[in-house]
Amino acid sequence: MPSKSSSTPKASWGLKLASLGTLLFLHVPIFIIFLYTLTPDERTYTFPLPGITFKWFGVALQRADLWRALKLSLQVAAVATFAALVLGTLAAAAVYRSKFFGREAISFLLVLPIALPGIVTGIALRTAIGGLDIPFSYWTIVIGHATFCVVVVYNNVLARFRRMQGSQIEASMDLGANSFQTFRYVVFPNIATALLAGGMLAFALSFDEVIVTTFTAGQQTTLPIWIFSQLTRPRDRPVTNVVAMFVMLITFLPIVFAQKLSAASSDTEGEPK
Amino acid sequence: MLNRISTYFYQRPKLVLALFLLPPMLYMAVVYLGSLFSLLINSFYSIDDFTGLVIRELTLKTYGQVFSPANREIFMRTATMAAAVTVFDALLAFPLAYYIAKFASPRAKTWLIIAVTIPLWSSYLVRVYAWKLILAKEGILSWFINLLRLDGALEWLLSFPSIGGSSLALSPIGMFIVFSYIWLPYMIIPIQTALERVPGSLLEASSDLGARPLQTFRTVILPLAFPGVVAGSIFTFSLTLGDFIVPLSLGNSKFFIGQAVYSYQGTAGNIPLAAAMTMGPVVIMIVYLLVARRLGAFDAL
Amino acid sequence: MNNSSVVAVRFDGVSRYFGEVRAVDQVDLKIQDGEFFSMLGPSGSGKTTCLRMIAGFDRPTAGRIHLYGQDVSGLPPYERNVNTVFQDYALFPHMNVGDNIAYGLMVKRVPKAERMKRVEEMLELVQLSGFAGRKPSQLSGGQRQRVALARALINHPKVLLLDEPLGALDLKLRQQMQVELKSIQKRVGITFIFVTHDQEEAITMSDRIAVFNQGRIEQIGSPAEIYEKPASPFVAGFVGTSNLVGGEVAKRLTGSEQTFSVRPEKIHLGSAQDTPSPDMIVVDGVIRDVIYLGLYTRYLVEIEGGIDLVVVEQNLKTSSMEALSAKGQKVKLSWHKDHVSRVGG
Numbered sequence: 001m002p003s004k005s006s007s008t009p010k011a012s013w014g015l016k017l018a019s020l021g022t023l024l025f026l027h028v029p030i031f032i033i034f035l036y037t038l039t040p041d042e043r044t045y046t047f048p049l050p051g052i053t054f055k056w057f058g059v060a061l062q063r064a065d066l067w068r069a070l071k072l073s074l075q076v077a078a079v080a081t082f083a084a085l086v087l088g089t090l091a092a093a094a095v096y097r098s099k100f101f102g103r104e105a106i107s108f109l110l111v112l113p114i115a116l117p118g119i120v121t122g123i124a125l126r127t128a129i130g131g132l133d134i135p136f137s138y139w140t141i142v143i144g145h146a147t148f149c150v151v152v153v154y155n156n157v158l159a160r161f162r163r164m165q166g167s168q169i170e171a172s173m174d175l176g177a178n179s180f181q182t183f184r185y186v187v188f189p190n191i192a193t194a195l196l197a198g199g200m201l202a203f204a205l206s207f208d209e210v211i212v213t214t215f216t217a218g219q220q221t222t223l224p225i226w227i228f229s230q231l232t233r234p235r236d237r238p239v240t241n242v243v244a245m246f247v248m249l250i251t252f253l254p255i256v257f258a259q260k261l262s263a264a265s266s267d268t269e270g271e272p273k
Numbered sequence: 274m275l276n277r278i279s280t281y282f283y284q285r286p287k288l289v290l291a292l293f294l295l296p297p298m299l300y301m302a303v304v305y306l307g308s309l310f311s312l313l314i315n316s317f318y319s320i321d322d323f324t325g326l327v328i329r330e331l332t333l334k335t336y337g338q339v340f341s342p343a344n345r346e347i348f349m350r351t352a353t354m355a356a357a358v359t360v361f362d363a364l365l366a367f368p369l370a371y372y373i374a375k376f377a378s379p380r381a382k383t384w385l386i387i388a389v390t391i392p393l394w395s396s397y398l399v400r401v402y403a404w405k406l407i408l409a410k411e412g413i414l415s416w417f418i419n420l421l422r423l424d425g426a427l428e429w430l431l432s433f434p435s436i437g438g439s440s441l442a443l444s445p446i447g448m449f450i451v452f453s454y455i456w457l458p459y460m461i462i463p464i465q466t467a468l469e470r471v472p473g474s475l476l477e478a479s480s481d482l483g484a485r486p487l488q489t490f491r492t493v494i495l496p497l498a499f500p501g502v503v504a505g506s507i508f509t510f511s512l513t514l515g516d517f518i519v520p521l522s523l524g525n526s527k528f529f530i531g532q533a534v535y536s537y538q539g540t541a542g543n544i545p546l547a548a549a550m551t552m553g554p555v556v557i558m559i560v561y562l563l564v565a566r567r568l569g570a571f572d573a574l
Numbered sequence: 575m576n577n578s579s580v581v582a583v584r585f586d587g588v589s590r591y592f593g594e595v596r597a598v599d600q601v602d603l604k605i606q607d608g609e610f611f612s613m614l615g616p617s618g619s620g621k622t623t624c625l626r627m628i629a630g631f632d633r634p635t636a637g638r639i640h641l642y643g644q645d646v647s648g649l650p651p652y653e654r655n656v657n658t659v660f661q662d663y664a665l666f667p668h669m670n671v672g673d674n675i676a677y678g679l680m681v682k683r684v685p686k687a688e689r690m691k692r693v694e695e696m697l698e699l700v701q702l703s704g705f706a707g708r709k710p711s712q713l714s715g716g717q718r719q720r721v722a723l724a725r726a727l728i729n730h731p732k733v734l735l736l737d738e739p740l741g742a743l744d745l746k747l748r749q750q751m752q753v754e755l756k757s758i759q760k761r762v763g764i765t766f767i768f769v770t771h772d773q774e775e776a777i778t779m780s781d782r783i784a785v786f787n788q789g790r791i792e793q794i795g796s797p798a799e800i801y802e803k804p805a806s807p808f809v810a811g812f813v814g815t816s817n818l819v820g821g822e823v824a825k826r827l828t829g830s831e832q833t834f835s836v837r838p839e840k841i842h843l844g845s846a847q848d849t850p851s852p853d854m855i856v857v858d859g860v861i862r863d864v865i866y867l868g869l870y871t872r873y874l875v876e877i878e879g880g881i882d883l884v885v886v887e888q889n890l891k892t893s894s895m896e897a898l899s900a901k902g903q904k905v906k907l908s909w910h911k912d913h914v915s916r917v918g919g
Contacts, residue, residue: 011376018368023385025365026392026457029403032413036406045409047416087297094293098286106294109301116558117515119531123551124308127315127544147305150297166662170631173651174658175678175729178279185681189668201394208396210518215538224398231402231522241406244399255394259387276652283650 030248036241045237060242066226073223076138077206080145084202085195087146088153096161113148118211121147126215136218144216145209149202156198156262160191197261200254208251223247316548325542335545344533348553351530354445355513358452359506365453366460366505371494373461374468386465393458401522404451408523410440438525447523452513459512460505467501468494515554530554580607580642582733582765583628588637590623597623599789600637605767607642610759612768612776615786616812621769624786625735628767629658642732657726658735661742663718665710671697671721672706678729696724699758716747723758733765740775752778773813777801785809801837803915810835810917815884817841818917823879827855832916838886840913843873843905850908859883861903871897875907883907
């Protein structure tokens with residue numbers, strides 16, 4: 001509890017326990033899902049588990065609807081990430097290389113889609129799609145996802161640009177490289193890990209997004225929408241457990257990797273070891 | 274050849290800037306701002322009660338419906354939930370944020386920050402789902418409560434009509450736990466950042482001057498961490514305000530704002546009302562962002 | 575190589591404004607081929623902006639810049655046969671030393687074998703043989719400096735620009751690099767344009783110096799000219815220590831009210847009874863302050879008219895005891911007429 005903390009360099013037991021408690025609260029629930037993938041119980045979430053079985057992994061693999069949803073989610077995430085990489089990098093480059101009127105406004109506009117609750121972006125896109133009589137499609141989902149993925153790439157790349165050492169771009173041109181060569185040999189290697197980190201975060205964000213997707217997907221089912229439908233009307237409990245674990249793992253790895261990439265590059269001031 | 278093209282652009286930096294800015298700004302302005310504008314316009318439309326069709330004429334009629342007694346109750350319920358979640362998150366977040374900022378070794382700090390950030394990025398939906406398992410009537414939490422022989426207390430708690438329900442998984446108490454869990458990282462990070470800025474010498478000065486640890490905490494640390502708590506609180510508050518996944522998954526028949534918006538635009542087909550309802554969270558968030566930007570907190574987002 | 579009739583760099587009325595600020599204001603300048611030319615001035619005096627315009631990073635707002643007779647005012651950096659050693663070195667952190675040095679050849683598609691050969695030569699020139707595989711982050715400040723130099727020189731530029739390249743080094747290393755830079759310049763015979771705010775550095779290394787102040791050139795000349803004959807009060811004050819005398823006193827001493835400057839070490843400190851030769855300027859004064867500095871002693875002498883002059887005497891015979899006891903003594907200051915330089919104003 002905070003009241004037991006002290007100003008000495010060593011943390012009190014109370015503070016340590018409270019911190020540990022919060023950390024466990026943040027992370028333990030996820031592992032409960034992993035546990036439940038093994039339950040033989042089809043109807044309820046009985047605990048302790050009545051037994052152990054691995055059959056649900058096989059059952060999940062056989063489900064054509066899941067494969068379709070996975071394929072759609074992957075496609076959407078791939079295209080949204082690509083769009084975010086292009087748009088976010090361009091915006092970051094523009095903001096980095098020159099001071100111009102309205103730079104602040106650009107950051108503000110880009111951050112708005114993740115700062116506002118997802119439902120706002122979702123319903124806003126929904127009204128626009130409805131108002132323009134655009135049929136729901138794969139592209140309506142991608143367009144929605146790209147709006148909030150751009151800022152992730154933008155933030156990562158801009159931070160890297162700002163950490164880029166000294167006059168490397170000028171040095172490259174001074175040594176005879178034109179703008180394209182300078183980009184290829186100097187700028188790109190400098191921002192590559194930021195692009196990778198930003199891209200992976202954008203991918204993870206898009207891959208498990210549900211709120212905006214609910215409003216832009218129409219009748220299509222992405223993997224998160226499939227899970228959402230199971231949340232409100234559970235029909236395939238054991239399969240949902242397997243899918244939830246799969247989604248967690250597929251997003252967990254890129255996120256940790258991206259975090260480590262960003263942490264590593266800030267440790268060495270942009271100098272890859 | 275490439276040299277010629279490169280030189281052409283090199284001599285026109287403003288053109289290059291325009292070319293860089295055009296695609297992202299065009300996209301964000303047309304798609305995003307355009308959508309927000311269409312949301313705004315739609316909130317001033319209304320729906321024909323008989324045909325169920327949207328009447329595309331500007332009116333304040335829909336905003337009148339937003340403030341109907343039933344909806345006012347929804348707003349109140351949601352705001353109460355958001356406030357409760359915010360307070361609880363602040364209490365949960367503070368010790369950990371304080372530990373990370375002031376006691377953890379640099380190495381441990383890197384890992385702790387990653388440990389706090391990962392849930393921020395990882396699947397929100399799956400994290401809600403995990404609680405569906407935990408809170409289920411026959412689930413792990415009930416088992417644990419029975420083990421502690423506290424099942425009577427739980428039933429007593431669930432019997433309150435305003436917060437209870439048939440089980441934890443279908444009650445405002447359950448929603449409260451899940452909301453607190455989901456938005457917790459949004460509270461930890463700003464508090465930790467704020468505490469990070471408190472110089473250690475200040476704490477030493479305070480104890481030097483004879484303050485006991487508790488006094489130092491109350492008179493020095495808490496006031497300095499307060500901006501962080503405020504930054505975090507507005508996240509937790511507004512995110513709770515706009516969410517519909519948690520109420521749909523764990524709530525009972527009593528609506529929350531997000532849920533109402535979701536059902537108005539979905540089954541009811543009343544997009545104008547859904548749009549008007551959404552303007553609440555929008556206004557709150559825009560005001561917050563403007564304040565945050567003025568306070569310079571914007572760079573930390 | 576040193577062909578003094580060929581002009582390497584020519585500025586014709588070059589100005590560069592940043593908004594309202596006139597960073598460079600109407601500069602005319604000729605730098606000879608093969609020269610070691612320094613641009614000296616305080617920060618914000620326009621010297622770095624001039625360098626950046628020669629390199630092509632900045633474009634003049636008005637006026638033209640010629641490199642060996644070719645107008646390059648609008649050309650990008652990669653279209654000019656000029657290379658730069660940056661203040662922060664600007665080495666590419668993701669490349670090793672060899673690749674950094676070979677960069678200019680690589681973008682010009684020089685075959686790999688030749689690239690390697692020339693990198694070796696360059697590493698030898700800057701005494702870093704065997705360092706090709708290291709990363710810049712594994713080098714010391716002085717070593718990075720040499721890599722930056724090698725990376726520029728490998729392209730055989732006609733002009734090498736150096737932007738305060740020794741600023742980040744400690745004193746000892748800086749003095750060593752000054753000597754080394756000068757000898758490298760002699761060996762390769764390339765025009766060096768060296769930007770610095772350190773007057774001692776400029777005097778040590780340069781064939782000629784341009785002193786910059788507020789976007790303009792105050793004086794161009796050899797180090798001796800700049801030091802002995804400063805053309806303005808600013809130059810007299812910025813390069814070395816100087817005594818400025820103006821007004822009534824100047825008129826009585828030299829016959830003109832124009833301000834003149836005389837260096838502290840040119841002034842002879844004599845006893846009040848001395849009778850100096852007729853081509854000396856003589857003035858009586860009282861020693862107000864004495865600072866014993868080991869190698870020499872610095873005196874502050876108040877002369878008629880209330881003006882303080884700094885006088886420096888080498889401690890050939892004097893000891894500290896004698897020097898310090900001189901305070902309050904009446905003295906006769908004298909200096910040769912040739913050591914007076916009119917600085918106007």
